Amino acid sequence: MYGIALDLGTSGFRAQLIDLETRKVVRTAMTMRHPLPGGNVIDHLDFALEIGEDIANNIILDAVKKIIETLDVEPACIRKIVVCGNPIQLSLFQNSEIRDLAFAGKNMQRRLGVENVDRSARVFPANELFKGVLDLPNCEITIPPAIAHEIGADALAMMIETDFLNQKEISIVTDYGTNAEMAIKVGDRIITGSAAAGPAIEGQGISCGMIASPGAISDVNPEGEYWRLTVLDEKMEGKTGALVNPITGEILEKGEIEAVGITGTGVIAVIAVAMETGLMEQPPKLPNGKLILGDSIEITNDDISEAGKAIGAIRAAQLTLLLEAGASFEDLENVYMSGASGTYVDSRKARKIGSCPDFSNKVVQFGNTSITLARELLLDESRLDEIIALAGTIKADHLMMATSETFKNIYTCELSYWTEGMSMKLYKKYMKMYKYPPFPEPVENAVMEKRAARDIEETGNAPIEIVEDIGITLEVPVEGCLNCKRCNEECPENALVTVEKEGRSFVSCSTQDCLGTSCRRCVRACPINAIDFKDIAALGINGL
Secondary structure, eight states: OEEEEEEEOSSOEEEEEEETTTTEEEEEEEESSOSSSSSSHHHHHHHHHHHOHHHHHHHHHHHHHHHHHHTTOOGGGEEEEEEEEOHHHHHHHHTOOOHHHHOOOHHHHHHHTOTTOOOOOEEEETHHHHTTTOOOTTOEEEEOOOSBTTBOHHHHHHHHHSSGGGOSSEEEEEEOSSSOEEEEEETTEEEEEEOOOOGGGGTTTSTTBOOSOTTEEEEEEEETTEEEEEEEOTTSOEEEEEEEOTTTOOEEEOOSSOOOEEOHHHHHHHHHHHHHTTSOSSTTOOGGGEEEEETTEEEEHHHHHHHHHHHHHHHHHHHHHHHHTTOOGGGEEEEEEEHHHHHHSOHHHHHHHTSSOTTOSEEEEOOOHHHHHHHHHHHOTHHHHHHHHHHHHOOEEEOOGGGOHHHHHHHHHHHHHHHSOOOHHHHHHHHHHTTOOOOOOOOTTOEEEEOOSSSSSOOOSSOOEEEOOOSOEEEEEOTTOOOOOHHHHHOTTOOEEEEEETTEEEEEEETTTOOGGGTOHHHHHOTTOOOOTTSOEEESSTTO
16 A cells, blocks of 8 residues: 655646655656746636636646655555645645735735635545546545645644754754745744745756756866766666866766756855856856756856846845844844755755855755655554644744835846846945845854755655656737747747747747746737737647
């Protein structure tokens, strides 16, 4: 008999098949993307509200079905599925209320009748949810509790699986991903928040980017005037990659494994090493506009800007939490880093560029805490009662960054620094103008502790399976299309195809490739404003 631990991440899904008798991981599977358009939760909410919550739910269930099929287990033998994720992902998965998560204002929630949505733990038959999608006759699904409606199981997991809750000193925990959930603990007070960092932190939205998966560059280090790559293998372990000249792309020495792309941690390493070695004096300007790390693996000025937006959002949110809590920057003791990006990144490099505060005294790196909690609940049912009780005792305030003037001020400085070339000296002047305290000097002898070598420690004996074909095809009518192809050329993911059907023109794209409302470059590129995503036909799933 088997169980499945499932992590519904904003940038993709990860699942593990567990033998319930031996308690061993049999197989691990993951998607390279989220099946809905977009690289953050706002995109996913927007899609569900515009196109239909039933359609969004069907797309997600179909993706989970394909993951289960990849795990190669007879559905009748699956007894349990435990699912972790943020409140938006879990609500879309269950096809439950999302409007309270889409609208921050209490008055609007009250007018919609959604101000007190219950997000406590649930255990229910799988066929109640998967009816018509996948027959799971002997299976029940467990959803862990949220702390509050906007503080979900993933935030609970990062607090439980680290020792964050036990700390007496000021501590920050961050799940480094596209939604970047985080929390600060000052005494007995906990304040949570999240930064819609976007897909670049996971390697998406980067010209040669990919999420942490086999073949991804996860780190770079200088060796004289050249750079040595670190590349993830089939077990998600970092192996020695090629030695390259980043200016010319010349490969001086082949590595154990060939790189096929770069993940977010690799981009952070590129930025840090480029700054340390003087190749980039000021973001986002690179020599000749790019660095070359391999065949078709180039980091451009635009990539630096995209990564900088994500780094800046996380940094601004962390600083905002500290200021909101009334904590001095100098008093920050512990920083906990979780998630794939939090695991694989070189924390020294992260501190160098600001995605991890460089004034903390200690940095501790963990793996994927969300799937770890799901696996623990799968193997020990009694832990659910313990976690429900714990969730009830955590009194956490939630800070909405979207309504925070402090976040807006700091993030404006971050954007200017990363995308417009504003100097750090001017950045600090603006901080003083806003009457925020000055940044402390970096702590040079900070303790760096890595408690996980991989974001998923146990992956089973077989290589990690990558589930490629998820999502559906969207078709948008484009009346009067000039066939100029500007929309196709502008799309950063090469996701668009212009087609003719029955004398009409359509733009079609796959939901897993589209970057959603945070992008919409195709819309802006059209010279006659022919693309309107409010008139979408969804094709390719359950007769839609």
